Amino acid sequence: xxxxxxxxxxxxxxxxxxxxxxxxxxxxxxxxxxxxxxxxxxxxxxxxxxxxxxxxxxxxxxxxxxxxxxxxxxxxxxxxxxxxxxxxxxxxxxxxxxxxxxxxxxxxxxxxxxxxxxxxxxxxxxxxxxxxxxxxxxxxxxxxxxxxxxxxxxxxxxxxxxxxxxxxxxxxxxxxxxxxxxxxxxxxxxxxxxxxxxxxxxxxxxxxxxxxxxxxxxxxxxxxxxxxxxxxxxxxxxxxxxxxxxxxxxxxxxxxxxxx
Amino acid sequence: xxxxxxxxxxxxxxxxxxxxxxxxxxxxxxxxxxxxxxxxxxxxxxxxxxxxxxxxxxxxxxxxxxxxxxxxxxxxxxxxxxxxxxxxxxxxxxxxxxxxxxxxxxxxxxxxxxxxxxxxxxxxxxxxxxxxxxxxxxxxxxxxxxxxxxxxxxxxxxxxxxxxxxxxxxxxxxxxxxxxxxxxxxxxxxxxxxxxxxxxxxxxxxxxxxxxxxxxxxxx
Numbered sequence: 001x002x003x004x005x006x007x008x009x010x011x012x013x014x015x016x017x018x019x020x021x022x023x024x025x026x027x028x029x030x031x032x033x034x035x036x037x038x039x040x041x042x043x044x045x046x047x048x049x050x051x052x053x054x055x056x057x058x059x060x061x062x063x064x065x066x067x068x069x070x071x072x073x074x075x076x077x078x079x080x081x082x083x084x085x086x087x088x089x090x091x092x093x094x095x096x097x098x099x100x101x102x103x104x105x106x107x108x109x110x111x112x113x114x115x116x117x118x119x120x121x122x123x124x125x126x127x128x129x130x131x132x133x134x135x136x137x138x139x140x141x142x143x144x145x146x147x148x149x150x151x152x153x154x155x156x157x158x159x160x161x162x163x164x165x166x167x168x169x170x171x172x173x174x175x176x177x178x179x180x181x182x183x184x185x186x187x188x189x190x191x192x193x194x195x196x197x198x199x200x201x202x203x204x205x206x207x208x209x210x211x212x213x214x215x216x217x218x219x220x221x222x223x224x225x226x227x228x229x230x231x232x233x234x235x236x237x238x239x240x241x242x243x244x245x246x247x248x249x250x251x252x253x254x255x256x257x258x259x260x
Numbered sequence: 261x262x263x264x265x266x267x268x269x270x271x272x273x274x275x276x277x278x279x280x281x282x283x284x285x286x287x288x289x290x291x292x293x294x295x296x297x298x299x300x301x302x303x304x305x306x307x308x309x310x311x312x313x314x315x316x317x318x319x320x321x322x323x324x325x326x327x328x329x330x331x332x333x334x335x336x337x338x339x340x341x342x343x344x345x346x347x348x349x350x351x352x353x354x355x356x357x358x359x360x361x362x363x364x365x366x367x368x369x370x371x372x373x374x375x376x377x378x379x380x381x382x383x384x385x386x387x388x389x390x391x392x393x394x395x396x397x398x399x400x401x402x403x404x405x406x407x408x409x410x411x412x413x414x415x416x417x418x419x420x421x422x423x424x425x426x427x428x429x430x431x432x433x434x435x436x437x438x439x440x441x442x443x444x445x446x447x448x449x450x451x452x453x454x455x456x457x458x459x460x461x462x463x464x465x466x467x468x469x470x471x472x473x474x475x476x477x478x479x480x
Contacts, residue, residue, distance in 0.1 A: 005357055017354030025342050097331050097338030099314035100355050255317040259271070 014100050018092075018109040025091075026113065037121055040076050044069055044125070047190065059192055060225040062217060065134060070216045071189040073122055077148060078155040078209060079180055081114040085159025086166060086173055089257060096258050103257040104250045107163045111156045118152075143219030146232055151212040153239035160246025167257045188213050194227045205229055208238040262289040262312060262329070262406065262438075264462070267321035269307055281307050282318070283460030289453075291327065291405075294437040296447035296468050298475040299457030305440045306332075306410055308457065312438060313408045327405035333395050334410030334440075341384035345375065345394050348383060352398055365401045372397035372423075388415050396420075400427055407431065409439040413446060425449070444472055 027033060044065075051064045059067040085107045092106040126136045138144045158176070165172035185191065187209040193201060194214070204210060205227050212235050214226040250257075269282040281304040289295055297305045310316035312323055313332040331338055339348050349369050353362045370379055373393040378386060386394070392415040399407060413424045428437060428450050441447050447454070447468055454471025456463045458478060465471040 009357065010355075013357045013359075014355050017351050020354070021340065021343065021347070021351050024347060028342075092340070094338060094340050095351075097315055098352070098355055099331065259316050 062221045078151045081155030082158040084110045086162040138220045140219040147215035150235035157242025164249040211235040263324040267318045285462035287464040296451035303457040330404040332408040333412045339383045345379040369397040
């Protein structure tokens with residue numbers, strides 16, 4: 001065995017090991033794959049049927065189903081990432097027996113795994129829509145990537161902050177669960193924010209998720225009527241500021257989290 | 261060599277900081293010397309082992325290690341309940357950067373632990389004895405200069421105790437041990453020196469027998 005491994009090398013091997021360990025627990029069991037894909041698909045189907053019943057064929061100039069899929073999956077990407085990361089430390093406590101493994105490693109790797117899983121889920125959904133005859137080619141693929149990356153990073157930021165918060169006070173995670181529900185409604189997943197009159201629209205666009213979801217829709221179809229003042233940099237800056245805060249908290253409470 | 265320098269440790273409780281468990285513990289373990297830790301329940305033996313092993317942080321003070329120290333073995337720590345024995349073994353191989361000989365290590369662990377088909381079952385279904393077997397096999401699969409044992413031998417059955425004892429004996433010479441045990445004969449068998457933990461302080465004895473008698477006198 002090597003006497004001295006470089007710290008970076010150790011971290012990379014820990015990340016690799018954690019990523020494999022997390023994907024095992026996430027995908028083990030007969031129904032794991034089913035639920036992974038079924039949850040977003042069921043949401044999508046139920047809502048599409050609802051919109052079909054009220055005969056809303058288009059929202060803001062694009063087809064309802066595409067509009068819904070982008071909103072729902074974008075929001076799920078954010079929510080699942082944040083939720084999974086928030087629970088990482090608790091599920092991996094036994095592994096802190098090895099001093100190479102730090103709580104921050106476990107949180108970050110859950111975020112990465114969630115991004116990979118959501119990529120698979122999205123591909124399956126888009127392939128399904130393609131088979132159903134929808135036009136699934138985005139007008140601006142890079143813009144779509146930019147919007148979804150921003151939403152993922154925002155989830156990472158929230159996950160990092162909540163994972164530390166939950167160590168300091170376990171009640172913290174409950175509060176997050178509580179705000180997720182209203183957040184779902186004010187982020188423009190079901191309700192086109194662009195149709196909301198001023199000054200309320202400006203208030204709602206303080207929420208960076210709105211920019212991510214409408215950004216994704218605009219990237220799909222350039223003629224989409226998005227919210228006013230749509231800004232990708234705003235989404236990314238919010239996410240990066242959040243990630244920096246989260247990492248600082250992880251640094252500050254590093255000892256606190258392992259010695260609990 | 262391991263230098264424990266003026267370690268203070270207290271844990272947080274529901275009502276703020278708890279009482280001091282270690283108050284200024286200092287000693288130096290020379291290379292190749294096996295040490296037994298003695299002291300009554302709650303004296304801070306496991307806490308000190310965790311700090312030496314680098315998995316716990318002292319409130320004040322520092323530990324300097326210039327050798328490869330194992331993780332503390334004992335009480336099922338270090339095994340992820342939802343993963344099987346094999347998956348746990350692979351995980352540990354990976355974090356130690358030993359992916360290249362993963363098959364050999366698995367074979368060794370499987371052989372040594374002797375838990376049969378349970379090796380393919382989630383660790384949460386194991387008895388405490390089986391966990392101890394797996395943990396012990398895992399740490400022996402990697403070469404360390406110092407092995408930390410927190411009563412790992414006390415949970416197993418006679419056969420396992422015998423095997424663990426033999427393994428410890430084989431280790432002595434190329435590696436050393438830091439162990440906590442309430443079995444005096446175990447300590448005498450494997451340890452050269454002793455540390456007696458009493459009221460937050462550590463008392464070093466060059467002979468483990470002296471540590472044991474000091475401990476016994478304090479109880480009388």
